[in-house]
Amino acid sequence: MADSLSRGFFAGNNTLWKAILSAGIFLYLLLVLYSNRQNPSVFFIRWPPPADISPIGDDGDGDRTNLSHIAFGIMGSVATWPKRRGYTEAWWRRNQTRGFIYLDRQPPPEYLPWPETAPPYRVVDNISYLFQTVKPRFELMPRMVHGILELFREEDRGGAGGLRWIVMGDDDSIFFVDNIVDVLSEYDHNKYYYLGWHSESVISNYWFSFDQAFGGGGIVLSYPAAKALAADMEGCLVRYAKSSSADLITMTCIADIGVNLTPHKGIHQSQTP
Ligand SMILES: *[C@@H]1O[C@H](CO)[C@@H](O)[C@H](O)[C@H]1NC(C)=O
Ligand SMILES: *[C@@H]1O[C@H](CO)[C@@H](O)[C@H](O)[C@H]1NC(C)=O
Ligand SMILES: *[C@@H]1O[C@H](CO)[C@@H](O)[C@H](O)[C@H]1NC(C)=O
Secondary structure: OHHHHHHHHHHHOHHHHHHHHHHHHHHHHHHHHHOOOOOHHHHOOOOOOOOOOOOOOOOOOOOOOOHHHEEEEEEOOOOOHHHHHHHHHHHOOOOOOEEEEEEOOOOOHHHOOOOOOOOOEEEOOOOHHHHOOOOOOOOHHHHHHHHHHHHHHHHHHHHOOOOOEEEEEEOOOOOOHHHHHHHHOOOOOOOOOEEEOOEOOHHHHHHOOOOOOOHHHOEEEEHHHHHHHHHOHHHHHHHOOOOOOHHHHHHHHHHHOOOOEEEOOOOOEOOOO
């Protein structure tokens, strides 16, 4: 009884159902074509397709990350400067790259005037006042990490510096500046990032950490990560005064603000035998 009823219903109104179906398809297509394009995901189809997909570092108004947003901090020393200056001068672009080379003391007169082909120099802060009670294992290590704060302090310019990223390296690090700009423009500088790469020597990763960026290849911090690290810098240098390496102190200090390494292939720390 029910069977014959339903069959009769569908069979008897075949043309009606076809008309309803056609009208449905027609209305659906109409909706897809003329729907509010701000919210096209409702229909799972976006028509017309988006003209271009903006990179993450570009919020659509042409504000893509460029060289002017990246500050470089190079950890050097007066003793290594004469032999290593060529490494830094090889990639430094006068009036284009921003940042400083940090020296352990004032350069002697024979190194002055300071060449314009190199980053301007700064003498690192004397932070011995931090270590009244806890003596650092190596004096040099906390001072190198403190360089991150010193770079941030000067390049941030109280928030007016247009700073998005800081890149830390050694005085024998070589940076491919255009590649760094390309890579960083794909990341959102408003998020917390700690970019770097492991050592190419497995034993070094074992000795220090597999989650550590090795500074010889450069470490990169986004603005909020650098800011948070700078805010907690003095406390963390005291906490980890007994650490054996500047890169390890950097990693643990960054871990304390809740940020892990984002490994990025292409940042190479090589081991020369
Ligand atoms: C870099 O971007 C800024 C905007 O954030 C812009 O004012 C500046 O002209 C850009 N520089 C270059 C070299 O494109
Ligand atoms: C760099 O800037 C300084 C002043 O800011 C200027 O005197 C010098 O000519 C510039 N050099 C180049 C290579 O543009
Ligand atoms: C750092 O300051 C302490 C005293 O505050 C001083 O004894 C020491 O010589 C200074 N170190 C350098 C390298 O200037």
